[in-house]
Amino acid sequence: MLLAMDVLSLARFQFAMTTVFHFFFVPFSIGMGLVTAIMETMYVRKKNETYKKMAKFWGKIFLLSFAVGVVTGIIQEFQFGMNWSNYSRFMGDIFGVPLAIEALLAFFMESTFIGLWMFTWDRFKPAVHAIFIWMTWLGTTLSAIWILSANAFMQHPTGFAINQATGRVKLVDFGAVITNPQLWVEFPHVIFGAFTTAGFAVAGMAAWRLLKKDQVDFYKKSLRVGLIVGTIASACAIGFGDLQTQFIIKDQPMKFAATEGIYKDTSDPAPWTLVELINTKDHTTTGNIEVPYLLSLLSYHKMNGAVKGMETANKELQAKYGKDRDYYVPVKTLFWSFRVMAGGGVLLFLLGVLGLWFSRKKKDTLLNQRWLLYILGFALWLPFIINTAGWFITELGRYPWVVYGLYSIADAVSPTTTAGQLLFTNICYFLIFTLLGGVMIYYSHRVLKKGPEGDLNTDYGINSDPFAKEAFAK
Amino acid sequence: MSWLQILWFFLLFVLFSGFFVLEGFDFGVGMSTKLLARNSDEEDQLVATIGPHWDGNEVWLITAGGAMFASYPMWYASLFSGFYIMFFLVLFGLIVRGVSFEFAAHAETKRGRNIWRWALACGSLIPPFILGMIFTAIIQPLPITKAGDVYPTLGNQINLLTIVGGVAVTLMMLMHGLNFIRLKTTGDLRKRARDWNSKLYYLLYAGEIVFAVLLFFMTDFFKERPISTLLILVVIVGSTVAAHVGVLKDNEVLSFVGSALGLVGVVGVIFNGLFPRVMIGQDAAMSILVKDASASPLTLTIMTIVAVILLPIALAYFIWSYVVFHKRIQAKGAVSE
Numbered sequence: 075m076l077l078a079m080d081v082l083s084l085a086r087f088q089f090a091m092t093t094v095f096h097f098f099f100v101p102f103s104i105g106m107g108l109v110t111a112i113m114e115t116m117y118v119r120k121k122n123e124t125y126k127k128m129a130k131f132w133g134k135i136f137l138l139s140f141a142v143g144v145v146t147g148i149i150q151e152f153q154f155g156m157n158w159s160n161y162s163r164f165m166g167d168i169f170g171v172p173l174a175i176e177a178l179l180a181f182f183m184e185s186t187f188i189g190l191w192m193f194t195w196d197r198f199k200p201a202v203h204a205i206f207i208w209m210t211w212l213g214t215t216l217s218a219i220w221i222l223s224a225n226a227f228m229q230h231p232t233g234f235a236i237n238q239a240t241g242r243v244k245l246v247d248f249g250a251v252i253t254n255p256q257l258w259v260e261f262p263h264v265i266f267g268a269f270t271t272a273g274f275a276v277a278g279m280a281a282w283r284l285l286k287k288d289q290v291d292f293y294k295k296s297l298r299v300g301l302i303v304g305t306i307a308s309a310c311a312i313g314f315g316d317l318q319t320q321f322i323i324k325d326q327p328m329k330f331a332a333t334e335g336i337y338k339d340t341s342d343p344a345p346w347t348l349v350e351l352i353n354t355k356d357h358t359t360t361g362n363i364e365v366p367y368l369l370s371l372l373s374y375h376k377m378n379g380a381v382k383g384m385e386t387a388n389k390e391l392q393a394k395y396g397k398d399r400d401y402y403v404p405v406k407t408l409f410w411s412f413r414v415m416a417g418g419g420v421l422l423f424l425l426g427v428l429g430l431w432f433s434r435k436k437k438d439t440l441l442n443q444r445w446l447l448y449i450l451g452f453a454l455w456l457p458f459i460i461n462t463a464g465w466f467i468t469e470l471g472r473y474p475w476v477v478y479g480l481y482s483i484a485d486a487v488s489p490t491t492t493a494g495q496l497l498f499t500n501i502c503y504f505l506i507f508t509l510l511g512g513v514m515i516y517y518s519h520r521v522l523k524k525g526p527e528g529d530l531n532t533d534y535g536i537n538s539d540p541f542a543k544e545a546f547a548k
Numbered sequence: 549m550s551w552l553q554i555l556w557f558f559l560l561f562v563l564f565s566g567f568f569v570l571e572g573f574d575f576g577v578g579m580s581t582k583l584l585a586r587n588s589d590e591e592d593q594l595v596a597t598i599g600p601h602w603d604g605n606e607v608w609l610i611t612a613g614g615a616m617f618a619s620y621p622m623w624y625a626s627l628f629s630g631f632y633i634m635f636f637l638v639l640f641g642l643i644v645r646g647v648s649f650e651f652a653a654h655a656e657t658k659r660g661r662n663i664w665r666w667a668l669a670c671g672s673l674i675p676p677f678i679l680g681m682i683f684t685a686i687i688q689p690l691p692i693t694k695a696g697d698v699y700p701t702l703g704n705q706i707n708l709l710t711i712v713g714g715v716a717v718t719l720m721m722l723m724h725g726l727n728f729i730r731l732k733t734t735g736d737l738r739k740r741a742r743d744w745n746s747k748l749y750y751l752l753y754a755g756e757i758v759f760a761v762l763l764f765f766m767t768d769f770f771k772e773r774p775i776s777t778l779l780i781l782v783v784i785v786g787s788t789v790a791a792h793v794g795v796l797k798d799n800e801v802l803s804f805v806g807s808a809l810g811l812v813g814v815v816g817v818i819f820n821g822l823f824p825r826v827m828i829g830q831d832a833a834m835s836i837l838v839k840d841a842s843a844s845p846l847t848l849t850i851m852t853i854v855a856v857i858l859l860p861i862a863l864a865y866f867i868w869s870y871v872v873f874h875k876r877i878q879a880k881g882a883v884s885e
């Protein structure tokens with residue numbers, strides 16, 4: 075029994091680790107594809123060589139991220155079979171179709187066109203060449219729809235029946251699977267989050283160079299493109315996040331109550347808690363800092379309305395799925411993740427607006443606002459943290475289910491997999507990821523340092539061997 | 549057993565064959581960077597032959613895996629969880645290999661670059677070897693429970709047949725890669741690839757004979773499907789001979805087609821012998837069967853529609869990208885022809 079529990083926690087840890095790491099690169103790549111495509115299109119339209127340089131330059135970082143995204147993505151596909159074989163048996167009828175479409179439609183597209191884009195800069199007319207990066211980007215974006223349709227099913231199953239003989243889900247209405255309401259609030263939220271990630275990452279990287287007064291024209295143009303993409307996208311991500319909230323209040327009240335740290339039903343109108351200390355044992359909260367009316371406003375877009383607490387939600391879930399257990403989710407993680415995600419998102423949006431204001435064409439004083447460049451520079455890491463926090467809410471908030479209301483995480487794990495195997499692979503993945511992440515950041519940093527004129531692999535003289543002692547000295 | 553189930557069993561054979569043929573040569577080229585190339589310029593020349601293609605080729609594996617999950621979830625679940633460490637090793641190879649292309653381009657020292665080229669070579673060696681082992685392990689009887697869980701012992705995973713299978717698949721992919729190099733390069737590398745293959749083919753003949761003998765003794769293929777198994781083995785040997793003739797007569801296209809067909813044959817003999825099972829139980833009653841392992845008819849129908857629409861489109865631009873990059877890669881500093 076103890077061993078069985080270990081397998082489950084190790085498998086869950088592995089899923090969290092591999093998914094979080096993979097999802098550093100996925101949204102970044104999707105967004106970088108867009109940013110690069112926009113830059114190249116501007117080159118096609120304006121015939122300004124700077125934009126071509128920009129597309130090539132930021133394209134290098136896009137390709138680095140893409141490479142790490144691809145290899146960590148294969149882990150995900152294999153992992154369902156390796157660690158979660160019972161889940162694969164249970165979900166196969168539903169999950170398989172989106173996954174197969176994702177491969178046939180999206181993966182072929184992105185992998186083929188990225189090859190064409192990388193190696194044909196001087197062989198095709200600029201307009202044709204720009205189509206290649208747009209197709210690559212389209213491939214990455216389409217892939218998000220299909221994988222999220224599987225995730226949406228796990229959050230809110232639709233279009234299925236339970237096969238009485240096997241107890242597994244059976245597809246009855248594919249249309250219902252892809253018109254799942256959860257999907258169409260989740261996908262836009264995720265995809266705009268991806269654009270936000272790349273927009274602010276580009277702006278942040280450019281800000282560091284601008285602080286050094288390096289290639290001012292080049293990096294300022296880059297920063298503007300990044301900020302425009304990032305600001306618009308963050309506004310949209312916030313908007314769709316709000317829509318998703320409206321959906322979750324009704325669909326998964328436990329998840330919502332946990333993100334707000336509410337155990338008892340609130341008063342009407344409901345105040346919003348900025349911060350509080352949560353005692354998960356006694357179901358009490360202390361040190362609350364509250365803003366009156368705001369939770370009603372956020373939840374229902376009205377100045378009144380009470381919000382269901384976790385205790386009520388738990389009772390409802392017990393009535394529906396059995397009294398043999400509690401249905402509380404990891405409250406503290408959800409509560410704080412939500413604050414990081416929502417707070418960070420709003421902060422990014424405001425930063426974007428500020429940056430665009432100070433770099434406006436009429437009166438461009440951005441270089442004098444060194445404080446803002448510093449903040450933008452540090453904020454380049456923020457979207458990655460926000461994305462992770464968002465997935466913590468979505469995935470942990472589904473506890474104890476792997477497929478909501480149908481199949482529990484504990485049932486999903488592979489019966490054949492041993493704790494030893496999982497421990498071994500967990501350690502290996504951790505080491506591999508540390509190496510990949512480190513090298514990726516190091517090479518991106520080198521790309522930035524060398525600037526737009528820097529070429530790959532032309533100068534063997536500089537020592538930037540990632541394993542050399544000198545590499546760690548500076 | 550419905551015709552949809554048979555169709556998707558066949559399509560899985562097609563997808564895995566596509567993977568063996570396409571990523572087969574780029575695994576072979578990857579191994580060659582540390583076997584055939586004598587300096588970093590030659591390594592670059594080799595990598596350039598697969599640079600625009602390797603990612604697309606790998607999608608065949610991802611698609612095959614996804615399609616297996618979709619069409620045969622019970623097979624996918626039993627196979628991947630049962631051969632846990634082996635699949636992890638495949639992943640390990642694919643990861644270090646996949647990043648090596650980009651990372652090598654960014655490395656600024658000879659040493660850093662060399663590390664990533666070694667990552668490419670090793671990452672190209674491990675997956676064929678392990679996949680060869682997995683595919684030859686599942687054609688032997690395995691301990692399977694009633695729930696369909698596979699508990700292979702070490703002996704089920706490492707035995708004479710799986711080692712020969714691993715070596716054979718690796719060797720075939722290496723030689724397929726060398727044939728690809730003959731097609732895609734000029735100069736010394738092209739010549740050396742031919743020299744290598746002119747010797748390696750004798751080794752492959754020996755390997756194929758051993759493989760056929762082991763197949764006879766260690767699997768039930770000759771009992772269950774003697775004629776088709778024998779026929780496919782003849783195809784494998786025949787295409788090997790054809791490829792060999794292509795080496796001797798300097799017909800590069802013939803060699804490449806021959807080695808490609810040989811790899812299809814290997815996947816073919818496995819799928820053919822497995823049918824109508826997907827996993828063979830030591831207790832025959834525990835074997836996982838095509839008729840039980842598949843997804844529902846509706847899922848298979850939708851996937852068929854999807855494949856009919858999307859596969860031709862994907863293939864069209866996939867092939868087009870090979871047309872775009874049809875030129876031979878010259879050695880650095882070579883005068884253009």
